[in-house]
Amino acid sequence: MSARAHVAAQPIGGAFLTRGVAIVGAFAAAGAIAILWRLVYGLGAATALNDGYPWGLWIAFDVVTGTALACGGYAMGILVYVMNRGQYHPLVRPALLTSAFGYTLAGVSVGLDVGRYYSLWKVPLYFWHWNLNSVLLEVALCIMAYTGVMWLELSPAFLERGLTARSPCIRRFSERALPIVDKSLLWLIALGLLLPTMHQSSLGSLILLAGPRLHPLWNTPFIPLLFLISCVGMGFAAVVIEGALSSLATRRQPETRMLANLGRAVVPILVAFIALRLADLVWRGQLAALFAFDHYSVMSLIEFALFIAAPLMLATDAQRRNPGNLFRAAMVLVLAGGLYRIDAFLVAFNPGPAWHYFPSVGEIFVTVGLVSLEILGYIAIVKYFPILSAQPRPAAAR
Amino acid sequence: MGISRRLALKALVAAGSTTAAAALGSPRAEGAGLPVAPPDAVGLLYDTTLCIGCRACVVACTDANKLRRDTSWSAGKWQAPLDLNAKTKTLIKLYQDGPVQSFVKQQCMHCIDPACANACMLGALHKGEFGVVSYDPDLCVGCRYCEMACPFNVPKFEWENATTPQIVKCEMCRDRLAVGKEPACSEVCPRHAVIFGKRTDLLQEAHRRLDEHPERYIPRVYGETEAGGTQCLYLSHVPFEKIGLPAYGPTSVPAPQRTLQHGIYQGFAAPVVLYGVLATVLMRNRKHSDTTEERS
Numbered sequence: 001m002s003a004r005a006h007v008a009a010q011p012i013g014g015a016f017l018t019r020g021v022a023i024v025g026a027f028a029a030a031g032a033i034a035i036l037w038r039l040v041y042g043l044g045a046a047t048a049l050n051d052g053y054p055w056g057l058w059i060a061f062d063v064v065t066g067t068a069l070a071c072g073g074y075a076m077g078i079l080v081y082v083m084n085r086g087q088y089h090p091l092v093r094p095a096l097l098t099s100a101f102g103y104t105l106a107g108v109s110v111g112l113d114v115g116r117y118y119s120l121w122k123v124p125l126y127f128w129h130w131n132l133n134s135v136l137l138e139v140a141l142c143i144m145a146y147t148g149v150m151w152l153e154l155s156p157a158f159l160e161r162g163l164t165a166r167s168p169c170i171r172r173f174s175e176r177a178l179p180i181v182d183k184s185l186l187w188l189i190a191l192g193l194l195l196p197t198m199h200q201s202s203l204g205s206l207i208l209l210a211g212p213r214l215h216p217l218w219n220t221p222f223i224p225l226l227f228l229i230s231c232v233g234m235g236f237a238a239v240v241i242e243g244a245l246s247s248l249a250t251r252r253q254p255e256t257r258m259l260a261n262l263g264r265a266v267v268p269i270l271v272a273f274i275a276l277r278l279a280d281l282v283w284r285g286q287l288a289a290l291f292a293f294d295h296y297s298v299m300s301l302i303e304f305a306l307f308i309a310a311p312l313m314l315a316t317d318a319q320r321r322n323p324g325n326l327f328r329a330a331m332v333l334v335l336a337g338g339l340y341r342i343d344a345f346l347v348a349f350n351p352g353p354a355w356h357y358f359p360s361v362g363e364i365f366v367t368v369g370l371v372s373l374e375i376l377g378y379i380a381i382v383k384y385f386p387i388l389s390a391q392p393r394p395a396a397a398r
Numbered sequence: 399m400g401i402s403r404r405l406a407l408k409a410l411v412a413a414g415s416t417t418a419a420a421a422l423g424s425p426r427a428e429g430a431g432l433p434v435a436p437p438d439a440v441g442l443l444y445d446t447t448l449c450i451g452c453r454a455c456v457v458a459c460t461d462a463n464k465l466r467r468d469t470s471w472s473a474g475k476w477q478a479p480l481d482l483n484a485k486t487k488t489l490i491k492l493y494q495d496g497p498v499q500s501f502v503k504q505q506c507m508h509c510i511d512p513a514c515a516n517a518c519m520l521g522a523l524h525k526g527e528f529g530v531v532s533y534d535p536d537l538c539v540g541c542r543y544c545e546m547a548c549p550f551n552v553p554k555f556e557w558e559n560a561t562t563p564q565i566v567k568c569e570m571c572r573d574r575l576a577v578g579k580e581p582a583c584s585e586v587c588p589r590h591a592v593i594f595g596k597r598t599d600l601l602q603e604a605h606r607r608l609d610e611h612p613e614r615y616i617p618r619v620y621g622e623t624e625a626g627g628t629q630c631l632y633l634s635h636v637p638f639e640k641i642g643l644p645a646y647g648p649t650s651v652p653a654p655q656r657t658l659q660h661g662i663y664q665g666f667a668a669p670v671v672l673y674g675v676l677a678t679v680l681m682r683n684r685k686h687s688d689t690t691e692e693r694s
Contacts, residue, residue: 040560042560042563043563044557051483051551051555054545054555081679081683084683114541114542115541115556116535122520123520129521131515131516131518131520131524133516134517134543135659136517136541138659140519190673190676191673194672194676197413198669208655209516209547209655210546210547211651213549220421221421221422224421225418225421229414352551
């Protein structure tokens with residue numbers, strides 16, 4: 001399972017600037033303007049955040065939901081390295097690449113969200129000031145470390161390209177670095193499995209500090225486990241979506257069989273999530289709140305409907321092999337997990353009747369811009385670096 | 399493959415069940431070991447039956463803390479903040495319901511086990527001298543987790559400051575305490591509706607008033623045990639919830655999350671063990687897949 005042993009990944013080549021890239025680029029440019037606006041005029045001017053809702057779209061979506069969507073690398077890592085299903089190896093690099101981008105841009109969002117971004121470097125370095133009770137500290141350190149680990153896990157892709165670079169300097173560096181990375185890769189991969197286990201669960205615990213101001217439907221000591229289980233499901237869904245979209249965009253044969261199997265892996269995960277979420281509500285005597293039909297109850301019921309719809313859409317082999325249905329099921333699952341997270345951080349949180357929050361145009365532009373930037377980066381990297389596996393030959397297709 | 403697959407599943411299930419066990423264990427821990435105020439804890443005692451709503455405390459606080467006056471709702475005419483905010487560390491609010499009315503003073507409650515300090519990554523907000531919940535901007539990154547955490551909506555952020563925004567909240571005039579003075583609000587109060595003292599003395603005084611005039615008060619000292627106990631205490635003639643003091647139990651707000659996280663992490667032993675198991679599984683799997691691949 002060494003990184004390069006049986007990865008026949010190749011750059012897909014072709015021109016970077018296509019019409020699609022230009023459109024996505026326009027969104028990224030709009031995001032850049034919104035970012036500039038925030039930096040010059042401040043959070044009060046650029047966002048709808050306030051002293052009642054100090055956390056908004058950038059935390060609830062970009063960080064809490066975005067990093068869960070970026071759990072493709074984590075989910076594939078569990079499957080390929082822990083469960084030892086080597087046949088899925090071709091999906092690992094593209095999944096890791098989207099994950100690395102997802103986490104990196106969540107980091108950028110945090111940088112824009114915090115008021116004193118120029119002090120962020122103190123968080124990892126001022127270790128004698130670390131507040132070990134702070135769940136946010138754990139999440140922050142863990143996410144910083146994991147982002148670095150993912151780019152290191154991906155570094156063979158860049159170094160392999162470096163072997164054929166024109167500059168002799170880069171060639172020599174790649175020749176030297178590649179065996180070192182190869183040797184340490186196992187330890188990096190193990191870290192790449194440990195760190196998301198830690199911070200994806202802690203992202204759930206994070207909101208528990210709101211305590212009495214958090215609605216009981218979400219205020220549960222099981223929230224870390226619920227976040228952990230659902231992020232693995234969302235990770236697989238993200239790999240399915242990304243696999244379908246990238247094969248469409250690059251006109252390559254989709255890895256239908258493999259993606260269908262991921263669809264099967266998701267079903268027990270979702271069943272576990274639904275069972276735990278329900279059992280927890282029963283255990284805490286909150287079942288009545290689920291059917292109170294106030295807006296908390298309605299949002300929860302929508303979550304449940306989405307979480308139940310996804311495994312139903314993936315129940316049979318025929319359903320899973322239908323690429324359109326598989327794609328739709330993955331989208332439903334992503335919506336379910338995303339809604340669960342946004343509900344926990346924005347809907348369930350009630351600072352009192354005086355406060356309201358709906359993201360400002362600027363906030364939305366920043367989020368859309370960062371996602372666009374992620375797409376551009378992904379396209380650029382798969383074109384010039386060996387990320388996607390070579391077109392499967394009919395004989396090798398399984 | 400049998401052994402490593404089994405080991406791998408065990409590791410993952412163990413990781414999951416640690417969180418589950420911590421989750422199941424956490425309600426039992428509730429109520430156990432309530433927070434204890436530091437021995438030098440000072441505080442404020444506010445009495446709704448004495449306050450006449452003159453707001454001298456609000457003005458004195460603004461001066462003592464060198465804050466700008468919030469005149470945004472009166473077009474520059476009066477200092478009339480709507481709520482605690484980046485320019486306002488204390489505020490007198492009015493509660494009115496027919497003939498019943500009451501003033502109430504708002505400021506940081508200086509919790510014995512503060513959620514904000516529990517949230518703060520580098521301890522910019524921390525329990526300082528005299529148990530005052532103090533702020534050090536040098537350690538603040540402006541993440542506002544403290545605002546998410548505070549059950550009393552106290553910490554405020556300088557939203558209009560684009561470059562160096564700070565968290566603003568009452569620090570009980572700790573620079574004045576350091577030179578032996580009392581907080582500006584209690585010093586200036588003409589009716590002694592808010593008084594300053596050691597928390598133990600204030601509690602004693604509050605109970606004396608309750609005993610002396612039981613007909614005047616709701617029979618409780620708010621803050622004696624609420625949210626694990628606060629250093630700022632209240633006596634009221636109207637129900638506390640009506641004047642913005644929610645009915646919190648004796649468990650401090652950060653206790654459930656802290657118990658859960660420390661239960662999961664077990665002094666960081668759990669992540670170390672999980673890492674070891676993962677590395678072992680990966681190593682075994684590599685050996686296995688290397689041999690199978692040669693065949694394919």
